[in-house]
Amino acid sequence: MKGTSTDERTLHDWFAASVAAHGDQPALEVAGERLTYAELNATAARLAARVVASHGSPPARVGLLAARSVTAYAGYLAVQRLGATVVPLGPSFPLARNAAVAEGAGLDLVIADAKAPAEADALPVPVLRADASAEGPLRSGPVPEPHGLAAGPDDLAYILFTSGSTGRPKGVPVAHRNVAAYLGHVIPRYQLGPGARVSQTFDLTFDPSVYDMFAAWGSGAALVVPSAADLMSPVRFVNRTGITHWNSVPSVISIARRLRGLAADSMPSLRWSLFCGEALTLDNAGAWRAAAPDSVLENIYGPTEMTVTWTEFRLPRYPSDWPSPANGTVPIGRPYPDQEHLVLGEDGRPAEDGELCVRGTQRFPGYLDPAENAGRFYAYDPAGDAPATAYDGTEPLTDRHWYRTGDRVTRLDGELVHLGRIDHQLKIRGYRVELGEIESVLRQRPGVTEAVVLAVRGPDGELGLEAVVCADVPLDTGPLLAAVGERLPRYMVPRGVAVRDELPLNANGKVDRAALTASLTGATV
Template identity: 75%
Template sequence: MNATRTMYDWFAASVAAHGDRQTALEVAGEHLTYAELDATAHRLAGELVAGHGGVPSRVGLLAARSTAAYAGYLAAQRLGATVVPLNPAFPPARNATIAHDARLDLVIAEEDAPGHADLPVPVVRLSTERMAALRTGAVPELPASTAGPDDLAYILFTSGSTGRPKGVPIAHRNVSAYLSHVIARYELGPGARVSQTFDLTFDPSVYDMFAAWGSGATLVVPSRKDLLSPVRFVNRQRITHWNSVPSVASIALRLRALKPGSMPTLRWSLFCGEALMLNHAEAWRAAAPGSILENIYGPTEMTVTWTEFRLPAREEDWPRPANGTVPIGTPYPGQEHLVVDEDGRPAPDGELCVRGSQRFPGYLDPADDIGRFLSFDGDRAVPYDGSRPLTSAHWYRTGDRVTTLDGELVHLGRLDHQLKIRGYRVELGEIESALLARTGVTEAVVAALHRPDGEVELAAVYTGSTRDTEGLLAGLRERLPAYMVPNSLTALDALPLNANGKVDRGALTTLLSAPTAAA
């Protein structure tokens, strides 16, 4: 049954059903049928086994928006290995840290991927010529995969408050529970053309790939340039199923590209990764009037997305939360949620805690589990302290504040200093830690500023002996992904404090939001 399927099993079923009759992947001018993509992945898997001297356990993937990226992902899955995506746009030092912490056996890398020489493990480099060779020739016999439902399908690394990325392992069982719901809900199958807007280091890419490949649909990959012109991409590629962060709609709206009726091919439009503003949803709906629009939500720890809210057909029936966002809705079937206040008691407004078949088994470093889970006796929730084994009965603390409106969950923001920027999870503490590591910086605080258009930008302040803000920002760019580098950096003689002697973040946000704030 579906619960026992591995990620590769979902793809293999479509290969058996559709072979050369359906296109599985369109990327960078290449079109591969299910049979062709499967054969390419098998040949690459054979090279991995031969080069490693056996079946690898964990495989890194330093590739993006190419046949190499998708064949590499499937090759590792075919062998039963755990995939750990690495982002070519990330600083090499960050990818090296992830490769070390994930205990990778090897990394599959595109030949021109930056930083592959800095990785602390063997690298299988895929040149254009090598990829062309993998498209032809005999398909090797491979060892049978030993992966089962409880084995790890992939590990993603999210921003960590200690300054080190935090590993989130997801089991095949978690992915199967997720795919069993979303494939049917979004009417995926042969003839559907699915966008792939997300980087492989961002878990909604799992929906893009495996909801498409698990149903016989076609995965259509836009270039970086295409992402800046989503309407043009949708029309040129006849996309039927769209999935992206809301900021893509925000940018298109700002550029006046969302003209009424401008995306007639769309049947489904999904948004996730950050708050979807009602005005952005209205503009997208007008541009794609034949599309059903859903706002979906879920932390990485709950396997891609975990709640859904379908906007009613009539705009006058849309809910209007006070914060101007579209509700995140209700959990998927079989998933559970609990909302608790600061004392751990059930409350109408508080922290969202979750569990169910999509919940991950716990962080790669068990020390990260402490305080991130709860036990609930029906009266009060108690934080997990690590003294007993973590079980499926424990509730994962999302850190998200929610309330309920007409039976639907509404996201009210973060309870801590973590947020989403362009869909990526960001711990402000990690940026502060990177700033404090720079010479001449004594104190550092990063604030999230909410712009009138609903987007978030980062602003940082610091105290210390240096006033070379450009040099400090350049240092951050060497260590952090671009979306984590503050838009502005301001030197202060002293940080504002509140009556308790703590940094007054509210006062800092007011200061940084002022038109005269130094940049």
């Protein structure tokens, strides 16, 4: 069993090493400002001192209500400098959501930047508004000595909150040791170091932002932050800023294609392209490959509970050599070193098609609320004959337990292929249906650029399938459904198709299925 990483560096250790080695190199470019490693470190140190002064002592857990500003990144580093745990909040989230996170995480205070909404002052913890812009007081003056206690490898680096089945956010704590195992793999794999320029497309509430920040800052690279408008024109952003390492959700490709902004050979200098967070279709991968022909293209996957990303699949240089899974998506590949996985069927035994269960040096220590652990882990001995049994919370959670991802996978030539969420696999009139298979058939029709299939209850209460598509030509839905019927059984053909100019995205850039379902049923999200 591979359970605990021997790398004991904390997030602050990774950054501090780059400050010492590359102090005069660019560390951050955001909102028209550029800071070297020395300047960013000094700003973070001054902000850390303000946090201690505001709280009266070094805090244990600090919220961060900031985005795409110097304050956001200096704030993240300030919390790490204090040996505390950072808990990102969403500036665009409703007050009630951020308040629930603040209470659930047990925050001591919240750092907010100048763009944070006025309602933030109504949060149930003190709010420290800080300005780390060039004209602000945090950008000049002496650099304070470190405050607080240095974090250890088993202390929590950050806590992220995901949607919980109970209707309240669920806290996912990740230890420094988990992140060290992750960074120790991805930094050399992607040849990061001084001179590299890394995009930062993800909100801080979404864990791929940890890759953006600390794969860059742990290697001496520059973190380059696009504006919201830049995300609509990735080619222009990449070329204007000299990005060498791109990382985003695949939806960015869809948006760029819809806006006719992804021409062939339009990003000749891009070296690395990573996509995660949702399924990367072969069609979208091909469009990006054509636009960045000299870039290494990888599909990466991982639940928040396994520390950012956890598997990798590098597409061959030539599309003619690419695999062709039945659902039209790029495989998620194989686990990183020192990680283990099982594919378990409904009977709790190994299967070729089933739920992906994982453990290893990147596995989180368990949910912030221990009651959430029940049912989300398995006890299973690969060397034994007994089936997996669900963890019920009556015994200590250990490294030996397997985390249940809730993702359904199969294998193709030894590579894992993501088939969707277990809860996206449903039965229609007694038949098992995988929504991703229907979506793939729809996307293959001429003119269809995006497709989502939803299970929606009709007026009669019966569960049925509805499709939502985007198209780059006028679309007659009758012939479209007829064509789908030529490929799939009748029970897999949607009863209706809605054509939209674009698909709604949630705060993390993923397709918002709940909003789509509500738009079809007239319900509220």
